[in-house]
Amino acid sequence: MANNAAPLEKLIEEFAKFPGIGRKGATRMAYQVLSMSDEDAQSLAQAIQDAHTRLHRCPVCQNFTEQEICPICAGAKRDKSVICVVEKPRDVQAFERTREYHGMYHVLHGLISPMDGVGAEQLSVKELLARLKDGTVQEVIMAMNPTVEGEATAMYLAKLIKPLGIRTTRLAYGLPVGSSLEYTDETTLYRALAGRDEL
Amino acid sequence: MANNAAPLEKLIEEFAKFPGIGRKGATRMAYQVLSMSDEDAQSLAQAIQDAHTRLHRCPVCQNFTEQEICPICAGAKRDKSVICVVEKPRDVQAFERTREYHGMYHVLHGLISPMDGVGAEQLSVKELLARLKDGTVQEVIMAMNPTVEGEATAMYLAKLIKPLGIRTTRLAYGLPVGSSLEYTDETTLYRALAGRDEL
Numbered sequence: 054m055a056n057n058a059a060p061l062e063k064l065i066e067e068f069a070k071f072p073g074i075g076r077k078g079a080t081r082m083a084y085q086v087l088s089m090s091d092e093d094a095q096s097l098a099q100a101i102q103d104a105h106t107r108l109h110r111c112p113v114c115q116n117f118t119e120q121e122i123c124p125i126c127a128g129a130k131r132d133k134s135v136i137c138v139v140e141k142p143r144d145v146q147a148f149e150r151t152r153e154y155h156g157m158y159h160v161l162h163g164l165i166s167p168m169d170g171v172g173a174e175q176l177s178v179k180e181l182l183a184r185l186k187d188g189t190v191q192e193v194i195m196a197m198n199p200t201v202e203g204e205a206t207a208m209y210l211a212k213l214i215k216p217l218g219i220r221t222t223r224l225a226y227g228l229p230v231g232s233s234l235e236y237t238d239e240t241t242l243y244r245a246l247a248g249r250d251e252l
Numbered sequence: 253m254a255n256n257a258a259p260l261e262k263l264i265e266e267f268a269k270f271p272g273i274g275r276k277g278a279t280r281m282a283y284q285v286l287s288m289s290d291e292d293a294q295s296l297a298q299a300i301q302d303a304h305t306r307l308h309r310c311p312v313c314q315n316f317t318e319q320e321i322c323p324i325c326a327g328a329k330r331d332k333s334v335i336c337v338v339e340k341p342r343d344v345q346a347f348e349r350t351r352e353y354h355g356m357y358h359v360l361h362g363l364i365s366p367m368d369g370v371g372a373e374q375l376s377v378k379e380l381l382a383r384l385k386d387g388t389v390q391e392v393i394m395a396m397n398p399t400v401e402g403e404a405t406a407m408y409l410a411k412l413i414k415p416l417g418i419r420t421t422r423l424a425y426g427l428p429v430g431s432s433l434e435y436t437d438e439t440t441l442y443r444a445l446a447g448r449d450e451l
Contacts, residue, residue, distance in 0.1 A: 058318040064303040071281050082270050084341060085305055087316055089359075092442075094304040097266045098297040104285055105261040105293040117286055119257040142283060162287075192420075252414045 061087070114185065115160040115177040116142050120121065125149075125158060132156045134191040138210065140164050140198060148196070156194075158183065164202040165209055173209060181210070184218055195223040260286070262350050272436075312383065314359040314376040315341050324348075324357060331355045333390040337380065337409065347395070358383065363401040364408055372408060382407070384416055394421060395423040 057065065067237070068079035082197060084128050086094055111123035118124070125131060125145070135156030140163065141147055147155045161176040163223055189204045197203030226244035228237060237245075256264065267278035285293055309315070310322035317323070324330060324344070331340055334355030338344055339362065347353045348399050360375040383389060396402030410420045425443035427436060436444075 058307055058316065060299070060302040060306045060318060061316065064299040067299045070292075071284050073277065073280065078272065080342065081272065083303065084316075085270055086300055087307060087341075089304070091304060093269075094300055098300040100259070100263040100266045101285055101293055101297040101300070103259040104282065105288070105290060107259045108257055108286060117260065119259060131448065142286075146359060 062199055082118065089216065110160075112180075114145075114158045115143055115162060115180055116158060116212075126203075130155070133189050135194065136181070136184065136192070137194045137196050139196050140203070142218055144196065157190075161197075161206070164197060164200075165206045166202045176206075178213070185214065190219060192220040192222060195221065199224075199226060306378075313344075313357045313377055314361060315344055315357060324451075329354070332388050333379070334393065335383065335389055335391070336393045336395050337407075338395050339402070355391075356389075360396075360405070363399075364402045364405045375405075377409065377412075381412065382416055384413065386396065389418060391419040391421060394420065398423075398425060434449060 064083040064086060065076070065079045067076055068082045069076055071079075074082070086097070089097070090164070103205065107119055108117045111118045111120075113122055113126040116123050120127070132155050136159050137148060137154060137156055138159045138161060139148070140161055142160055145158050145160060148158070150184055159177070159181045160179070161181075163171050163176050165171060165173055165176065181193075185193070193210070195207035195210060198208050206211070207223055211223075214221050225248055226241065227248055228234070228245045263282040263285060264275070264278045267273055267281045268275055270278075273281070285296070288296070306318055307316045310317045310319075310325055311442070312321055312325040314319060315322050315324070318401065331354050335358050336353060336355055336358060337358045338347070339360055340358055344357050347357070349399060353375050358376070358380045360377070361379075362370055362375050364370060364375065380392075384392070392407035394409060396405050406422055410422075411450055424447055426438065426447055427433070427440065427444045433441070
């Protein structure tokens, strides 16, 4: 809308750049900013700048951190022989919430997707391979989403890692806990059947 | 999650304050900020500050503006004898989009809602009444949402304005254009019937 004041229009455009936020949502957010107190708006702007200046990628696992090396990579109690490779930082959080995984992580910051022009060189694959050189790591777990891009990335990495004599595994496919057989799609059901376990 | 770095956690909290944005959406947005280039993050923070410092309420209609008096209030071609009273700035935009209304506006910045502790003194009612003193205004249109709060606010304002000898109207209730009779709720249908027009 041309009749918005320029600073308002600019702010709407900025908010509309976020994934999942359309023009309408961005407009609501922009007006919310206008109705904030001066301190609140200042605090929001500051939080954005702080996140950007104070956080950087951990040189080991590539997750975002405020410290020189992230708390997980620096953790004395973590099992350094296993690396769980994930697409994005939020996936690390998901694993940490299970409280059952005590190994290391590696964040790729994306998945290989030729359709979107994302190749291995845009991901932190080089950094992952560098971590496998000193013989500490005995297993690399591929923990990407069960999608076409996730599968392709896992396959690609496995081809690079297996020749190094390191065990390469991936997450199990199967029924989600609490789900209903009746509403499970065929592929998942087939995978659950193929991967059945001894009781 | 306690295991988020402090600046990230702070940013998530800031985003989660927006209406309609939950913890998950805020987390997505925060990570989006982290993956922005430095200039983009700077530009977003700047837009927030600019909107706040460069926009203020028009002293006449109370809408947000960059100028001393907003373009609508300053417009030579606008009909100064009619004021359309709305809840929020976005409602002004909605009317402007019709291109059929050429009068003035007054933005209340809220509706009377005793449940939420919002009384007339928190709204720009005083400023509205001040505009009615010099005899220019001949009609005040109540254009609040057709809700309990909207109705209550319209009634309250009408009580204050009518004694001044100024015509007080409100938007018509009826069927939304393009809607289906079959799926229209009873109240709307009743209102449409009661307000039927000569063909």
